[in-house]
Amino acid sequence: MKIKVSTLGSCMTRDPFNSLFNPNYKDFYKLSVNQFHTSIISLMSKPIEYDSTKFNYVESVKEFADWHFRTELNKRFLNDLVLSQPDYLIIDFYADIHFGVIKVGESYLTNKEYSYKKNELWNILNHGAHYNVELDFVAFFEIFKKALDEFIAFVNKYLKKTIIIVNQARYTYEYWDSVNKKVNIFGRKTPEEYLELNKLWSELDNYILKNPNVRSISYDKKYYADPNYRFGGLDDVHYMHNYYDDFLKKILAITFNDLTNQNIDLEPTIVEGNLIQNSKFAFGNSSWKVFNPQIFSIQDEMLTVSAHGNIENKWNQIVSEAIEVAENDRLYFSFKFEAIDLSDMEDTDPIVIIRTFEKRNVFKAKDAIKEIKITKSEVLEQLSEKSTNYFIREVELEGKYVKVIPYLKKNGSYNLTELQLSYADGGYQVALNELH
CATH class of the missing domain: 2.60.120 (Jelly Rolls)
Structure with a gap:
């Protein structure tokens, strides 16, 4: 019986469960539902009612971008997560650090406006204040802590067998130049700005790690970015292959220790719940x-x-x-x-x-x-x-x-x-x- 894993985060957490990076991961793990680039603040806010007839793109986007916007609106990952009942939920707070959030009515969206504005619906939503860790960490952190507390309460109520693991990888601003055989600096920010953001990222991690039974994966080495990364090329969280090897080894150590000490129950749990979003049409034609x-x-x-x-x-x-x-x-x-x-x-x-x-x-x-x-x-x-x-x-x-x-x-x-x-x-x- 394989260990069921779900992910909430970015490439650093999702891609290790891809055969292109770790060819043998399926020998041990079954990847269940996953959510990409979503702030914990957005996830824990209310579903946003919208007119689906206005959900039209003024310029084409990839299927992933379309699906991401829909899930940002309906917050359905929580529902899918509960119905899936994973043994482990591995999370990172890249979306919180990198994008921040924007208030929409009484709810929030991860602030990926550059992508959302390609949709006709974006222009008729009730936009409000932006919250960003770089502009005002104190204000952002207050909203984050409230959302995180609600998330932990949700997990304790609906995911009693699920163990949360926080992936503590960080931004990198260096890559290995294999042609000239040297390390190069790159990125949208200066090294000093990246280091400061990594410190703020640690504050987010430390807040969730105060909760009992929340584990973490930490790293004691530097990982360089990969100029030839398979999905998106050079980026500050697209690492060389040794990172994905190390990630899998660390997850194996945690999960196998839990199995040895009988800390997890791999028997499937069937949970009552509705897979259909807006099944009563209380949100109009949303979803x-x-x-x-x-x-x-x-x-x-x-x-x-x-x-x-x-x-x-x-x-x-x-x-x-x-x-x-x-x-x-x-x-x-x-x-x-x-x-x-x-x-x-x-x-x-x-x-x-x-x-x-x-x-x-x-x-x-x-x-x-x-x-x-x-x-x-x-x-x-x-x-x-x-x-x-x-x-x-x-x-x-x-x-x-x-x-x-x-x-x-x-x-x-x-x-x-x-x-x-x-x-x-x-x-x-x-x-x-x-x-x-």
Whole structure:
């Protein structure tokens, strides 16, 4: 049985769990959910309601940048983390030190404005104050400490078996010039500025390390930056290969010591919880891709699907954000259903479609590994037998990502709410990150 690991941080923490850097890491570890470049302040703030029809890019971005912005808005990593129940959560505070945060309404986003401003939505969000460690460390640190305290409380409540490990790698401003055989200085800042930032970084680390049962990985040598780094080239946290060797050795030492002393339990934990973000539509159409707002309207925590008079099929749909799942997961899918007018809808027409994919940014049937159609006749038959308006079905998934898709092939009218995809068949729950 492999040790389940999740990461929250930057390249220095995520890339050691990549076969390009450590070819044999999968012999020991299974990488579970991970979150990249997100401040702990952003993570622990409230999900941000937004109009998904405005989530459009004015210039193209990579899939990673798109997904990062979405998770910054919905804070879904907390939900995914709880449902995953990793044995270890390895974190670094690079995003806090490097980007700081910006207040948006009553919430916060990691301040990657250079990336977010490529999206039309950015310009209509309610921007507020910026908090940056270099400009005002005292103000930033006060917000950070509050968020960190909330994070530890969240972990203690929902992740009782998870051990936090803080990765204490730091900025480097030197790289080895293999052509001229010498060390060169580089970077966006002076060496003195980098050293000062590293001191502030240590203050963030020291604050979390005051908590019992929080471990750390520290380093007693200097690591040079790699000019030929596989993802992004020369950068102040892109190290030469010896760093990734050392990181893995240190993690192995911690985890194997815990196994020897029976400090961790590797038996899987199944947790009740909803994998679907904004499943009750309390945040409007946030976390849903809406193709035709006239057919899919949201009001009072209810999705109304309605169209009549069509002669040809229209294949209208509203698509959830990608939900990362394990291969061959068996889950329970349920929703609350109310028929309005199904008279011109065929019995075989789907009410909801579940599709699974290998890639996160696709949604069409032609790209799906598996498609599960929940039809009008199946829904009405079950609800009639149960004398209830809650439909539930066990589904077996294939692939890495799943998307839930309320659907209207041609005509019909009905209401949907309280959609749930979960590992247990208990009563309806909102996503855990929407509770804190």
